[in-house]
Amino acid sequence: MTRPLRADAARNRRLLLAAAADEFAERGLEASIADIARRAGIGKGTVFRHFATKEDLIAAIVLDRVEVLIEAGHDLAAAADPGAALREFMTVAAEQRQQRDLSFLHEANAGREEVSRVQTRLRETIDALVDRARDQGAVRADVTGTDVFLLMCAPNHVAGYQPDAPPDLWRRYLAIIFDGLRPEGAHPLPQPAPDARG
Amino acid sequence: MTRPLRADAARNRRLLLAAAADEFAERGLEASIADIARRAGIGKGTVFRHFATKEDLIAAIVLDRVEVLIEAGHDLAAAADPGAALREFMTVAAEQRQQRDLSFLHEANAGREEVSRVQTRLRETIDALVDRARDQGAVRADVTGTDVFLLMCAPNHVAGYQPDAPPDLWRRYLAIIFDGLRPEGAHPLPQPAPDARG
Amino acid sequence: MTRPLRADAARNRRLLLAAAADEFAERGLEASIADIARRAGIGKGTVFRHFATKEDLIAAIVLDRVEVLIEAGHDLAAAADPGAALREFMTVAAEQRQQRDLSFLHEANAGREEVSRVQTRLRETIDALVDRARDQGAVRADVTGTDVFLLMCAPNHVAGYQPDAPPDLWRRYLAIIFDGLRPEGAHPLPQPAPDARG
Amino acid sequence: MTRPLRADAARNRRLLLAAAADEFAERGLEASIADIARRAGIGKGTVFRHFATKEDLIAAIVLDRVEVLIEAGHDLAAAADPGAALREFMTVAAEQRQQRDLSFLHEANAGREEVSRVQTRLRETIDALVDRARDQGAVRADVTGTDVFLLMCAPNHVAGYQPDAPPDLWRRYLAIIFDGLRPEGAHPLPQPAPDARG
DNA sequence: AATGAATGAGGCTTCATTCAT
DNA sequence: CATGAATGAAGCCTCATTCAT
Incomplete structure (x- = not known):
């Protein structure tokens, strides 16, 4: 089904989930996607490639x-x-x-x-x-x-x-x-x- | 310094605080000033006359x-x-x-x-x-x-x-x-x- | 029902509709709200006060x-x-x-x-x-x-x-x-x- | 200058043009490159290998x-x-x-x-x-x-x-x-x- | 050469706050 | 004083385009 991510994509996904968890933990669910992306060191658009929606990410x-x-x-x-x-x-x-x-x-x-x-x-x-x-x-x-x-x-x-x-x-x-x-x-x-x- | 409010102003203040407390209780702190004002039955501008800032209201x-x-x-x-x-x-x-x-x-x-x-x-x-x-x-x-x-x-x-x-x-x-x-x-x-x- | 707009609001509404009609005529429906607002000489937010949605404006x-x-x-x-x-x-x-x-x-x-x-x-x-x-x-x-x-x-x-x-x-x-x-x-x-x- | 394309490249070009024409016909020029690529059964990057720009494709x-x-x-x-x-x-x-x-x-x-x-x-x-x-x-x-x-x-x-x-x-x-x-x-x-x- | 991941500009919309009426 | 109109920053999301694999 979900074939394995490319190495870099998998890495970004991990970075993203970690950054998002931290931001949400610190600021609550209203933490902004932009801040999460910055914290993960990736572009804003990349967040949406991995999770179509903020809700999906959560x-x-x-x-x-x-x-x-x-x-x-x-x-x-x-x-x-x-x-x-x-x-x-x-x-x-x-x-x-x-x-x-x-x-x-x-x-x-x-x-x-x-x-x-x-x-x-x-x-x-x-x-x-x-x-x-x-x-x-x-x-x-x-x-x-x-x-x-x-x-x-x-x-x-x-x-x-x-x-x-x-x-x-x-x-x-x-x-x-x-x-x-x-x-x-x-x-x-x-x-x-x-x-x-x- | 804080001289007593006019009667209607005092009434509005009470209505406002009650409405705000209810909205915040129901929707959390991200409840909008507009909704609070509507719930209090007063204008949005009046909210800011009483509290210069949303934080002040809270x-x-x-x-x-x-x-x-x-x-x-x-x-x-x-x-x-x-x-x-x-x-x-x-x-x-x-x-x-x-x-x-x-x-x-x-x-x-x-x-x-x-x-x-x-x-x-x-x-x-x-x-x-x-x-x-x-x-x-x-x-x-x-x-x-x-x-x-x-x-x-x-x-x-x-x-x-x-x-x-x-x-x-x-x-x-x-x-x-x-x-x-x-x-x-x-x-x-x-x-x-x-x-x-x- | 729709009680009369305040004088300035009515003026802005007219400006807005005219600007929107012109932009749409020139660029098609994908004309941006920002451009329409600029053309009307009003703020972007004002557009949404008058029409909650781009579709509503159209x-x-x-x-x-x-x-x-x-x-x-x-x-x-x-x-x-x-x-x-x-x-x-x-x-x-x-x-x-x-x-x-x-x-x-x-x-x-x-x-x-x-x-x-x-x-x-x-x-x-x-x-x-x-x-x-x-x-x-x-x-x-x-x-x-x-x-x-x-x-x-x-x-x-x-x-x-x-x-x-x-x-x-x-x-x-x-x-x-x-x-x-x-x-x-x-x-x-x-x-x-x-x-x-x- | 424009030397003949490799066979598969030529095939992809044809698929791409056909898919693009269909998408544009159905959805107008704002059809997305991603959809066109998907319809053509090729990767998004390949579209840009053939046409440097959406405008070039059109x-x-x-x-x-x-x-x-x-x-x-x-x-x-x-x-x-x-x-x-x-x-x-x-x-x-x-x-x-x-x-x-x-x-x-x-x-x-x-x-x-x-x-x-x-x-x-x-x-x-x-x-x-x-x-x-x-x-x-x-x-x-x-x-x-x-x-x-x-x-x-x-x-x-x-x-x-x-x-x-x-x-x-x-x-x-x-x-x-x-x-x-x-x-x-x-x-x-x-x-x-x-x-x-x- | 092909792929699809990454990027960031730009679009729509919300909302706290300011200001004319 | 009260009102609600105006504003612009900020948020979510899309998409053309670039780039590593």
Whole structure:
């Protein structure tokens, strides 16, 4: 189908995706294509040769990210300690973008067919991790995979509010949030968990 | 200096701030001045008579919000149950914008003198609440006011990722995060709390 | 509905429509908005205040033109000499744009609801003129209003091929084409007249 | 100088010219080189190997077309019936592009040396046809070769305005225009014929 | 010689901001 | 004071053209 890119084109594609991810992480989705191209050291037009649309570019990054998460989730699905596995998963998720956060993973491309599909797969992966952890009593009985899916980005986001945060600050907030998921000291939750799909 | 506005001007200012807050909540900071003006039922030029700059308008909203929070914090500072008081404070914070989140309270106007000043006051207010709660053992020993300041917006933000979330979903995530702040089942935190000022 | 424009806005609108008509006449529909704005002596943004879209601008011009033609057609519908009336109508049509031609009156906005509607009215107007002329024997029996509708732009278009044509050259080709519509020396036509609507 | 092309290059050139002619006929001169290349089944770069510029490509097509017309004109110059010969010539001209029209034969390349030269030769060819026809009384006394040169494209152009015209509709308008060139029922023309060269 | 990747100028459009009414 | 018209910078995207493979 997609025959291998020419060597230079492949290199540019990589540069572009990296630059775009960085710009989006630093400035949000309104980062301009021109800035992304400049950062990647390529021409503006080249961006559009690789991704016909800004949205396509964003979708490609999201897909990349989510695929990595799914893989990480699968690798952890059979780990000896389900609680540690879940926490490791959330760590991997947060590590992906130590700068700012990967919120746009949620915000963008609401409608995109491919994105929804891969998000569904990610949710299922997370469900499996959470179910196992819950069965073992590693997390409280009333949290679901959807909760983790939604909370996953919070550590980075929260840390991003601190003006000159040390690069690992998110680990602090991941720890706090994860403690909130533990059974010890859990108080009843006032709202039911949302459905997988809205 | 700032002599009282004429009656209609004061009314317009209120309409404008309300409309702007709603638009920003629904569409984010990139909501257009034209839409805000239309929503407020006033002319675009009038917006700029009240706020010379879009940033000024945003700052005004942030200031409004923060003042309310400071006041709420003060009111709760002497409450009988410090733990409940802190939780109530976080609830008030999250309630301010049940739609979307008030992240832009952090994101915007990083540099603004007035905003920093009022943020400092808010931090101090929160510090007081947290200190009291910590002293009573209502929250874990290793969390600070800054932590709460940063975590405060997370419940709304997290809930916002869910496509058609029920309007009170944020309460679920506030509960989880608050449980993470409790002493029961607290695990040591990998990173120290950030300074008050970066 | 459309309350009267402010004096300066109305003036700009006129300048803009005139400049646009000239540019389109000289360079075709691919004339750029920037050039049109410059020619009108207004800012590029002002063009979009008046017409949200380049297509809207084109449609406005077409509508203008066609309305004038319909009116002219109505005025001529009761003229004493139906043959002269039809010829006068075609003259008025060709005079509208002495430079180049008004072909884009046909080419543009195929789909636009308002444009189709007004075109239908124009066709009906022309039908009436042609029917009367035919009844009187002023034009050959086998031509229809649709023929005239289609031929109407040809004189200007043909004259436009001549590099430095005198401004009235189109009159020569209108005369020739009109002679082709007369009954004298008419030879049978190899193809039937097209339908009013495709 | 222009040594013969390699066999495959010659083949590509033919494919390219045909594809370009079709695209231009369907979409006008703003058809993109990329689409033309795709239609020809060759790479975009190859287009520029054959024609350094889009304008060069257009000129080549025009030259092609005009050469064919000149040849046809020569073949018809000695025909038994000069009136029928002229009409046949105009038919051949219109047939070249039954889709859309060959207006761009006039519109493009105004300045090109080679194009002007070949256009001059075409005009002379047409002059000869018209002169003979006029001498025989097959066309009116006051029309010239230049008139025919200019009118030649009108049938296709006129028919092109009709949305879903049958492919031979242009024959109808050629017939009408040709009738306008006949002596019977000719009325005096209001403008003199233009010079051969502007 | 052929290919298709890269480039950047230029086109349409949006929007914060200024200014005449 | 309020209004909405005008402006131009900036954004996304297209496309002729150049160039490395």
